Amino acid sequence: MHATTSKTPNKSKASFKRLAANQSVWFCADACLKLRPGGTECKACRDACPVQAVRVDAGVVELAPACTGCGQCAAVCPSGALLAEGFDTLLQPLPESEAVPLLRIECSRVPHKLAGKARQLPCLGGISFSALIGLAARNSSAVALVDRGWCATCPSGGGSEPINALVDSVRATLTDIGLPDECSPFVYSLPTPQEQSLPMDVTADNTPLPRRAFFGALLKRTAEAAIAARSPDVARLAVKTTRGALLASPLIHHTRKRMASNLAAIAALTGKPLSAKFFPDISVSEHCLLHGVCAAVCPSGALAIARSGTSAGLHFDPESCLACGLCIRHCPTGALSMSPFGNATALHSRDGKQLNSFIQKDCQMCGKSYVNHGDGDTCPACLGNRNMAQSLFGMSLAESEPTAANLEL
Ligand code: SF4
Ligand code: SF4
Known part of the structure; x- marks a missing residue:
């Protein structure tokens, strides 16, 4: 099971910065769960540091001169935001x-x-x-x-x-x-x-290594991540998914996928199927209205909105899920629940799973495609505008608004 090499994604190279001058720990702020918009309370790096050199606070991760370069902060960082030389x-x-x-x-x-x-x-x-x-x-x-x-x-x-x-x-x-x-x-x-x-x-x-030498080393790491990201299951997901994961960090996604690929490689060698218990599991209730907030805040792209023909729904990729809970925290209808360790009796599917499915319709007023919940032929935005017009100017004006059907006449 030997890895091959490939070109390194420039994004990863550009976003790492030395956490402090003359120290050997590097940091990618975009991938830090604490610093991301609407982030978590993660302080794993601070708690792991044996010499209390890491400070994690609102909007800041800092390193004190006491750092010994042991890399224990990077080892526990769930998102791969830290690297030690x-x-x-x-x-x-x-x-x-x-x-x-x-x-x-x-x-x-x-x-x-x-x-x-x-x-x-x-x-x-x-x-x-x-x-x-x-x-x-x-x-x-x-x-x-x-x-x-x-x-x-x-x-x-x-x-x-x-x-x-x-x-x-x-x-x-x-x-x-x-x-x-x-x-x-x-x-x-x-x-x-x-x-x-x-x-x-x-x-x-x-x-500390000079910047060039450090990135020489980093190339090897990210090359492997790129291989994991190109696995066929991810390629299929990219085709299916048309929206969501607005804030997803490629680094976090690749960090998670790399471990899944390694587990899958070992399982392929031993011939034993992978259990779903190695990966988090997300469930969604009937309260989901497919706002897409969860997919937008998911830092790893594990949750996404997948569209196919006239249907759309949430798609979940357990391999890239960090179990960070951001999707649950931000869901406006409380429709999501998570088990950090998936179902021990189920087999893992590298394709992920479709969590739900809704019919998409074209709005009769603006003509744009929207998710229909069986409540008329008008998208929520037009419905909101019409309701506002009704309350401001009365029924007659609201009813006289042009509709797609009227415009075709
Ligand atoms: S462990 Fe990683 S994600 Fe968590 S606060 Fe530290 S750098 Fe950020
Ligand atoms: S817990 Fe939710 S937001 Fe966090 S990585 Fe998993 S799917 Fe994304």
């Missing part, structure tokens, strides 16, 4: 010539003579769930995160529990889709005297 190595498949039965991942405080051919990262705590799934999907080697026993005393550490918890949840997911235990990532405990560790302040990876 030094983690791009996770996204590169091993060249065939370097194929090894066991791919070791070490932190950058391990001296090179001890690390040998291991891939080194600023901090093992900066590995995200989706990056570890991606590693398992892209490499034919098993993956070992080497725990030297230094985390508890490291400024970025806090013990190895978070790393163990991450690996446990990745292993549980991979077991569920049929990957044999011996092929799943694991923590390899290799206690090593603390005196052999490099001090945090001399780790090469904590030196």
